[in-house]
Amino acid sequence: GQSLEQPSEVTAVEGAIVQINCTYQTSGFYGLSWYQQHDGGAPTFLSYNALDGLEETGRFSSFLSRSDSYGYLLLQELQMKDSASYFCAVWGGGATNKLIFGTGTLLAVQP
Amino acid sequence: DTGVSQDPRHKITKRGQNVTFRCDPISEHNRLYWYRQTLGQGPEFLTYFQNEAQLEKSRLLSDRFSAERPKGSFSTLEIQRTEQGDSAMYLCASSPWTGTSYEQYFGPGTRLTVT
Numbered sequence: 001g002q003s004l005e006q007p008s009e010v011t012a013v014e015g016a017i018v019q020i021n022c023t024y025q026t027s028g029f030y031g032l033s034w035y036q037q038h039d040g041g042a043p044t045f046l047s048y049n050a051l052d053g054l055e056e057t058g059r060f061s062s063f064l065s066r067s068d069s070y071g072y073l074l075l076q077e078l079q080m081k082d083s084a085s086y087f088c089a090v091w092g093g094g095a096t097n098k099l100i101f102g103t104g105t106l107l108a109v110q111p
Numbered sequence: 112d113t114g115v116s117q118d119p120r121h122k123i124t125k126r127g128q129n130v131t132f133r134c135d136p137i138s139e140h141n142r143l144y145w146y147r148q149t150l151g152q153g154p155e156f157l158t159y160f161q162n163e164a165q166l167e168k169s170r171l172l173s174d175r176f177s178a179e180r181p182k183g184s185f186s187t188l189e190i191q192r193t194e195q196g197d198s199a200m201y202l203c204a205s206s207p208w209t210g211t212s213y214e215q216y217f218g219p220g221t222r223l224t225v226t
Contacts, residue, residue, distance in 0.1 A: 004153075033213045042115075042202065042217040043154060087153045091213035096167060097142060097206070099215060101153030 002026040004088055004102030011108045012078055020073045020105045022088035030093030032064050032071045037104075038084045047073065048091075075107070083109045113137060115218035117203050123224045124193055131189045132221045136205030142212055143186050145178055146202040148220070154202055160186060193225045 004024045012018040022032065031050035035043040049055050049064035049071060061074040075082055085106050089099040116135045124130050136143050141162050146154035157176065159167045162183035175193075180186040190197055200222050204215040 031213050042219050043204075044217070045214045048213045089153070089213075096159075097161075097212040098144065098156040098159055098167060099154070099213070100156065101146075104151070104153050 002090070002100055004090060004100065006086075006088060006102045006105045008103070009106045009108070011110060013110050014078055014080060016078050017074065017076050018078060018107065020075075020086050020088075020107070022071045022073075022102055024069050024071075024088070024090050024102075026090045026092075026100060028092040028096060029066075029069075029090055031091045032062070033089045033091055033099060034060075034062050034073045035087045035089060035101075036084050037087065043087065046086075078109050080109050080111065083107060115203055115205055115216050117201075117218040117221050119221055120219060121222045121224075123226065126193055126195060126225055128193055129189065129191045130193060130223065131187055132201055132203075132223075134186045134188070134203030134218060136185070136203070137207075137216055138184075139207060140205035140216070141183065141208045142206045143180055144204040144206075144215060145186070145188050146204065148200045148202055149198075157188075157201075190223075193223075195225045198223055198225045 033048045034046040037043045047062035059076045064071045085104045087104045088102040118133045143160045145157040148154045160180040175191045178188045200220045202220045204217045206212040
């Protein structure tokens with residue numbers, strides 16, 4: 001089977017740092033993407049890791065360990081507008097271009 | 112706005128009726144995907160097109176669901192004999208012909224309510 005596990009909810013305060021973890025078990029793996037979705041909005045792409053290590057994009061960073069089937073999204077200098085759901089998604093590469101999404105983590109940023 | 116568009120944004124229908132949704136991808140994108148999302152869950156893959164060819168279809172998709180992309184541009188998703196369990200947000204996404212379809216561009220979705 002295929003599964004991606006994330007914490008269901010995380011709460012943090014403005015200016016803080018928060019880490020959202022993702023563990024996956026899939027039959028095909030090429031890389032791990034992260035998407036943000038505000039309430040009532042469309043998912044938007046944040047980051048992607050194909051190799052082990054950290055990828056940094058502004059305030060957001062994403063990490064992957066292929067040997068541990070584990071990744072995380074790190075959000076720094078939290079802002080109120082970061083309150084949203086965050087999804088990790090496994091990409092199977094060119095053989096199958098679909099994304100397999102995790103259950104999502106609802107991040108609440110408090111003042 | 113040159114993003115992915117979907118129509119209608121909301122659809123309320125009675126059980127047993129047929130419904131059809133439309134998706135217009137970003138114009139230069141030749142890959143198009145349909146996902147379904149229920150409350151509190153992540154998007155669930157339904158089907159995928161490369162140009163007009165439907166290359167993959169989820170095993171979870173019943174025979175009541177059919178999708179087309181006749182000219183390799185817009186796509187339609189039809190649900191026949193709707194059931195209450197079909198109530199969900201139906202999302203369309205597109206990506207260009209590169210090795211980067213891990214980055215997909217999503218439309219605003221069509222929210223279906225079956226009464």
